[in-house]
Amino acid sequence: MVKRQLTRRRAADDGFSLIELLVVMIIIGILASIAIPIFLNQRQTAYDTQAKSDTRTAATMEVSYFTDFGAYSPSPVTLTPPPALAALGMRMSPKTLDMTIYTYPTGATTGGSITLIQDGAFCIKTTSGSNKIFYYASFSTGFTTTACS
Secondary structure, eight states, rough: HHHHHHHHHHHHHSSOOHHHHHHHHHHHHHHHHHHHHHHHHOOOOOOOHHHHHHHHHHHHHHHHHHHHHSSSOOOEEESOHHHHHHTTTOOOOOOOOOOOEEOOOOOOOSSOOOOOBBEEEEEEEEEETTOOEEEEGGGTEEEESOOOO
16 A cells, blocks of 8 residues: 555656746747857858958959959959859859959059959959958958948
């Protein structure tokens, strides 16, 4: 008889109560509400880093193109690597939305063209997957906040 009572008590104590399960779910919810925004921010940062890397690669390829042909190659807005740079082996990451390359005559920093091959300088406009725009100008030797024009 005593054994049966002990067995019944043990059987009643097995498992978790509803309150214990709710507390665990609340804790998981709080942790998720902290982690998800951090994850999304890291993803946006990764898109921006990929776009910057593609921009630096395009700048290096432009200099290489200039070495080979004595002029910089322009490109209208393109979702793939600019044709002249793709011929040199350039690839763009899938999260870089678009790229535009402006060329300038010697001594100019405005009045760039996306259609004329020119020997002065170049400026690259790149849009990342987070819709942030980056500018790289050879006449300012790197990334700049000034838009290509």
